[in-house]
Amino acid sequence: MAMSRRAAAALAPMIATVLLAAPAGATPGAPGAPGVGDDYFPAAGNGGYDVRHYGLDLRYEPTSRALRGVAVISARATRALSTFNLDLRGFTVRAVTVDGRPAGFARDGQELRISPHGGLRRGEPFTVTVRYDGTTGRPTDVSGALYGWVSTPDGAFVANEPDGAPTWYPVNDHPTDKASYDFTITVPEGKTAVANGELVAKRTARGWTTWVWHAPDPMASYLSTAAVGDYDLRWSKGPRALPIIDAVDRDLGVDATAGLARTAEMITYFSDLFGPYPFSSYGAIVDDDTEAGYALETQTRPIYSGPPRESTVAHELAHQWFGNSVSPARWQEIWLNEGFATYAEWLWTEHTGGQTAAARFAALYARPASTGFWNPPPGDPGAIDLFAGSVYTKGAMTLHALREKIGDRTFFALLRAWHTAHRGGTADTGEFVRLAERLSGRDLGAFFDTWLYTPGKPTSW
Numbered sequence: 001m002a003m004s005r006r007a008a009a010a011l012a013p014m015i016a017t018v019l020l021a022a023p024a025g026a027t028p029g030a031p032g033a034p035g036v037g038d039d040y041f042p043a044a045g046n047g048g049y050d051v052r053h054y055g056l057d058l059r060y061e062p063t064s065r066a067l068r069g070v071a072v073i074s075a076r077a078t079r080a081l082s083t084f085n086l087d088l089r090g091f092t093v094r095a096v097t098v099d100g101r102p103a104g105f106a107r108d109g110q111e112l113r114i115s116p117h118g119g120l121r122r123g124e125p126f127t128v129t130v131r132y133d134g135t136t137g138r139p140t141d142v143s144g145a146l147y148g149w150v151s152t153p154d155g156a157f158v159a160n161e162p163d164g165a166p167t168w169y170p171v172n173d174h175p176t177d178k179a180s181y182d183f184t185i186t187v188p189e190g191k192t193a194v195a196n197g198e199l200v201a202k203r204t205a206r207g208w209t210t211w212v213w214h215a216p217d218p219m220a221s222y223l224s225t226a227a228v229g230d231y232d233l234r235w236s237k238g239p240r241a242l243p244i245i246d247a248v249d250r251d252l253g254v255d256a257t258a259g260l261a262r263t264a265e266m267i268t269y270f271s272d273l274f275g276p277y278p279f280s281s282y283g284a285i286v287d288d289d290t291e292a293g294y295a296l297e298t299q300t301r302p303i304y305s306g307p308p309r310e311s312t313v314a315h316e317l318a319h320q321w322f323g324n325s326v327s328p329a330r331w332q333e334i335w336l337n338e339g340f341a342t343y344a345e346w347l348w349t350e351h352t353g354g355q356t357a358a359a360r361f362a363a364l365y366a367r368p369a370s371t372g373f374w375n376p377p378p379g380d381p382g383a384i385d386l387f388a389g390s391v392y393t394k395g396a397m398t399l400h401a402l403r404e405k406i407g408d409r410t411f412f413a414l415l416r417a418w419h420t421a422h423r424g425g426t427a428d429t430g431e432f433v434r435l436a437e438r439l440s441g442r443d444l445g446a447f448f449d450t451w452l453y454t455p456g457k458p459t460s461w
């Protein structure tokens with residue numbers, strides 16, 4: 001929901017020039033930027049508007065992999081716009097309307113450029129509707145990992161991080177523009193469609209079942225999901241009657257959910273440490289895809305390509321605070337997600353009688369300086385190495401080293417204050433460093449420089 005104020009300020013003089021120069025009768029405003037200005041993913045997101053809500057109506061047929069969608073996107077122009085972009089890859093766009101009026105559109109790579117009739121005034125709310133269809137596949141990200149809408153033999157495994165949402169719907173694809181979502185997903189009768197949030201309706205007619213899910217909390221697009229498969233839905237309750245909805249592939253054995261058994265206990269533990277659980281429901285999607293081999297913290301409903309380990313479940317739960325509620329302001333800040341979730345995993349392991357975080361840190365710190373283990377620096381890993389081991393492990397070690405430096409009291413107060421200050425929004429490392437310095441009363445510039453931005457093994461800090 002928030003947009004970069006800095007970018008808007010930088011563009012203001014340019015907009016004024018364009019307005020003055022516009023000949024009589026021309027559409028006022030200027031074209032919206034094709035990206036938000038994220039150095040790692042320059043095409044990700046778009047400039048000039050702020051999405052409030054996505055209403056996604058999808059129909060998917062797993063055998064033919066045919067996906068037909070109607071996306072109804074409610075937004076507000078943050079400046080006068082002659083055109084604006086959405087991100088969408090593949091598909092045939094059949095029609096675009098803005099506030100019910102047919103709008104012009106053109107495509108260029110992942111940019112869908114839309115020309116609303118008469119343009120949009122600064123501050124104007126508008127609704128853009130995009131009708132599209134096509135055949136889905138098994139897309140991969142810059143590092144070669146499967147992501148986005150991944151067609152599987154029995155449905156689809158959907159996990160967008162970092163920029164895979166445009167593989168299934170038109171979107172302002174950047175964490176700085178969070179929105180609420182409604183999903184209406186129609187699949188062949190017998191299949192289950194599961195998305196973020198809560199199930200609000202299910203109806204079957206003429207061999208097709210429509211599943212309606214409502215996700216009211218602000219969500220970054222990389223955390224949206226709409227998995228389709230042979231899932232059984234299981235309802236239970238977490239602390240404070242939090243609804244927990246798990247979707248488990250019917251073809252998996254009974255032990256497939258062993259790793260989920262302590263979910264409610266984990267929510268209580270992390271709520272005590274980090275502050276109240278930030279969303280309206282929780283649960284897991286456990287798929288039987290043998291190839292994808294990963295987990296993603298999709299908001300309220302992490303997805304696991306196969307039966308998860310308990311430590312992975314703890315990791316994805318911790319992301320609900322760190323990553324999902326407090327999201328990275330740009331992709332370079334990924335350690336704020338992965339370092340924190342990995343450290344939370346260590347805390348859970350210690351809490352449940354396993355290795356202590358201190359012992360884990362010590363064992364890892366014993367690794368020789370010559371190994372690749374210490375690189376790339378987690379504070380600036382580069383787009384291709386966004387999910388390098390060091391982002392997770394050296395990121396978590398950074399937090400443990402910080403804890404030793406500022407003491408347990410200040411450290412745990414910092415984790416809570418970090419979530420409180422930025423919940424529902426985005427943040428960057430500079431803000432984390434300043435908060436840590438304020439709470440500890442210490443200058444931590446050199447410390448974070450060493451751990452986050454300097455290649456190799458930290459030897460003094």
Ligand code: ARG
Pocket residue numbers: 141143145146147161162294295296297315316338387
């Ligand atoms: N955020 C996910 C996790 O740590 C990892 C996503 C990995 N994505 C990828 N394209 N390799 O749980």
Ligand code: ZN
Pocket residue numbers: 297315319337338341
């Ligand atoms: Zn993670």
